[in-house]
Amino acid sequence: MRTLDKEKNLSKRIDVALAKKDIKKTFKNTDSLNIYYRVGTELLAGLIIGAGIGWTLDQWVNTTPLLLIIFFILGGIAGIYNLWRVLTGKGLKMGFFNEKDK
Secondary structure, eight states, rough: OOHHHHHHHOOOOOOHHHHHHHEEEEEEEHHHHHHHHHHHHHHHHHHHHHHHHHHHHHHHHTTTTHHHHHHHHHHHHHHHHHHHHHHHHHGGGGGGOOOOOO
16 A cells, blocks of 8 residues: 555656656747747837837828838837847946946
8 A cells, every 4th residue: 555655656756857847948948939039029119119100200291101111221220229239238237338347
């Protein structure tokens, strides 16, 4: 009787250990997935905000696609710049960034 209880207890502990091992692998994949989501979000946010500003100004000034195209390009540049700051770590520091403080 006690042998069966020990075997059940051991099998439960093995199942728990294997589940924890699988969770650690999932977190590693999730970390890289978060980076990809961040890249997409940074670029898409710049493009959407730029296009929104351009469309609004086009409606106000009545210049149909000109400002939309200009601000869409500027939004893309801003998105790439924000992405560069995040990946290099320069966007994480508050205040003035000095090259000597790397």
